[in-house]
Amino acid sequence: MSTPAEVPAGLPAAPEITEPLQEWHRLHVRMLVVRPLNEGVAMLVPILVLLFTGNGEKWRLIASGVTVATILAFSYLIWRTTKYRITDDQVELHTGLLTRKQLAVPRDRIRTVDLTSKPGHRIFGLSAVRIGTGQQDVPGTDGLTLDAVTQQEAERLRVLLLQKGVAPRAASPEEPGAEPVALPESEVISRLDLKWLKFAPLSLSGLVAIGALFGVLSNYADDLGLHPVQDLWEWLFEHPSLTLFAGFLVALVVVGLVLSIPLYVLQFWNYRLTREPDGTLRVQRGLLTTRSVSVEEQRLRGVDIQEPLLVRAGRGAKLAAVTTGLGSKGESNLLLPPAPLSVAHQVSRDVLKVGSDPTALRLRKHPFAALRRSVFRHVMPWAVIAAGLAIWAPPWAWPIPAAVIPFAALIGWDNYRSLGNALDERYLVTRNNSLVRSTVALQRTGIIGWRIRRSFFQRRSGLMTIGATTAAGAGIYHVTDVGESDGLALADEAVPELLRPFLVDESAVDGQADRNVWR
Numbered sequence: 001m002s003t004p005a006e007v008p009a010g011l012p013a014a015p016e017i018t019e020p021l022q023e024w025h026r027l028h029v030r031m032l033v034v035r036p037l038n039e040g041v042a043m044l045v046p047i048l049v050l051l052f053t054g055n056g057e058k059w060r061l062i063a064s065g066v067t068v069a070t071i072l073a074f075s076y077l078i079w080r081t082t083k084y085r086i087t088d089d090q091v092e093l094h095t096g097l098l099t100r101k102q103l104a105v106p107r108d109r110i111r112t113v114d115l116t117s118k119p120g121h122r123i124f125g126l127s128a129v130r131i132g133t134g135q136q137d138v139p140g141t142d143g144l145t146l147d148a149v150t151q152q153e154a155e156r157l158r159v160l161l162l163q164k165g166v167a168p169r170a171a172s173p174e175e176p177g178a179e180p181v182a183l184p185e186s187e188v189i190s191r192l193d194l195k196w197l198k199f200a201p202l203s204l205s206g207l208v209a210i211g212a213l214f215g216v217l218s219n220y221a222d223d224l225g226l227h228p229v230q231d232l233w234e235w236l237f238e239h240p241s242l243t244l245f246a247g248f249l250v251a252l253v254v255v256g257l258v259l260s261i262p263l264y265v266l267q268f269w270n271y272r273l274t275r276e277p278d279g280t281l282r283v284q285r286g287l288l289t290t291r292s293v294s295v296e297e298q299r300l301r302g303v304d305i306q307e308p309l310l311v312r313a314g315r316g317a318k319l320a321a322v323t324t325g326l327g328s329k330g331e332s333n334l335l336l337p338p339a340p341l342s343v344a345h346q347v348s349r350d351v352l353k354v355g356s357d358p359t360a361l362r363l364r365k366h367p368f369a370a371l372r373r374s375v376f377r378h379v380m381p382w383a384v385i386a387a388g389l390a391i392w393a394p395p396w397a398w399p400i401p402a403a404v405i406p407f408a409a410l411i412g413w414d415n416y417r418s419l420g421n422a423l424d425e426r427y428l429v430t431r432n433n434s435l436v437r438s439t440v441a442l443q444r445t446g447i448i449g450w451r452i453r454r455s456f457f458q459r460r461s462g463l464m465t466i467g468a469t470t471a472a473g474a475g476i477y478h479v480t481d482v483g484e485s486d487g488l489a490l491a492d493e494a495v496p497e498l499l500r501p502f503l504v505d506e507s508a509v510d511g512q513a514d515r516n517v518w519r
Helices: 031-052 058-081 119-123 151-162 194-199 205-223 228-238 242-268 309-313 341-352 368-392 399-418 456-461 484-494
Strands: 021-025 083-086 090-095 101-106 112-117 126-132 144-150 187-191 272-275 280-285 290-296 300-308 316-323 334-340 420-423 427-432 436-443 447-453 463-470 476-483 503-505 516-518
Touching (some): 031 058, 031 119, 031 144, 058 090, 083 151, 090 144, 112 119, 112 151, 119 126, 126 151, 151 290, 187 341, 194 242, 205 242, 242 334, 300 341, 309 316, 316 341, 316 436, 368 456, 368 463, 368 476, 427 476, 447 484, 456 463, 463 484
Antiparallel strands (some): 021 083, 083 090, 112 126, 112 290, 187 272, 272 280, 280 290, 300 316, 300 436, 420 427, 427 436, 447 463, 463 476, 503 516
8 A cells, every 4th residue: 555645743633524535634632532431431440449459558549540641641642643534445544653554445345334432432422433344243353443533424434435436515514504405214124112121031141241240350359369259169169059059040040130121221222223325224223332333235145033042932033134244243243133033034024125034934854863963962062071070070060960961952952943944036044053043044146155064973874064155244154964965956956056066966877866966
């Protein structure tokens, strides 16, 4: 990338326009306050520990002051050394004091624009704009981020960057006599229904929050010389009690249920899924931290209906997008939070613009040999653990994994019941897993290859696992433990001629019924 022309010392702040910014600009000056505010929340606990522990030593006050001053100085240096511009061809970001970073993203490679406003951003009317280009779903590993610009400019940048062209200039409110510009209305596909809160306890988000909070508190306790986790485990081993263990589980479940509803509200309040006039799907959600993710519809390659075990028991599901530019991890690809299964199918139809949701197709079952493999894979680890504990652990330890074995067998059976595949005119549908059952409808035109795996035990059972590779979502979607001839026929029918050169029709060799095998 060529080095840009010298930037004047008095760089202007980001202007609120929708046409390319040919000149270099800084992030908004309010960032000097917002960054310490956001960083200060994370640093609040260690600062309080320094201030209120010990006997009021002077070094603790000094260390706290130095920490705050460091955060402020770091924020100023980031603001002072960061500049960006948007040309007709690319988005450029230069940052860094000792180590200079020069990032450039071609505009024709932009796949997603993610607007995020943490509480500190929202107080001062700012947003962080993350520009994504590929499958990476971790901030900082793909594209670039402008943190922070005004919310009005962030919205205009979203429209500008996703339409791959120069947007018409919007009348600035500072121009005298400017008339407001009427923008096309968005089509609302789905919005939050408070009845969906009943799925919050079934999602186990409260238990996840408890685990995260426990981990954070344990780390700080270790820093203070306390070892609560180690002490707790030692006490439990010295005083084993089934009643105590059962009481602990009950308390954990109750607290998890109580926390799950406010966590659902924090994540999905004001949820809206809309189809924008610029040809994008936009998901907006969040209470304290608001987030808006926009995806070009032309990059959409399918949908994934995900049914965690307990949510499925309540006839619920959530919906994710299979699209280029967003991976399958995290929640960037989320189209619908936990909601009734019927709503998930309806949103799937609306998003894909089809009359019948392909994820609701009747699926072909897999051979009985797949049931044996599924039950064996789920039961065997617990049996091995129980046997090991029976030999080397206290007598009370081995019954715990032994008691899990019947439930593991049920999960293995349910995993087999979940297996299935189907084809329609446009989509390959595959369903896998039990704890989080996933039904994926993948565009047949988006399949770019096949990955076929046959383990030793699969070969003995006449099974194989076929993976449809694609440039979207997880990158590969599996049809697990399908019969060899059925799996090869499925792949050949889904994308004609792609697999044909590697197949032999046995009927032409030995007079048997049609059966595809490898060359």
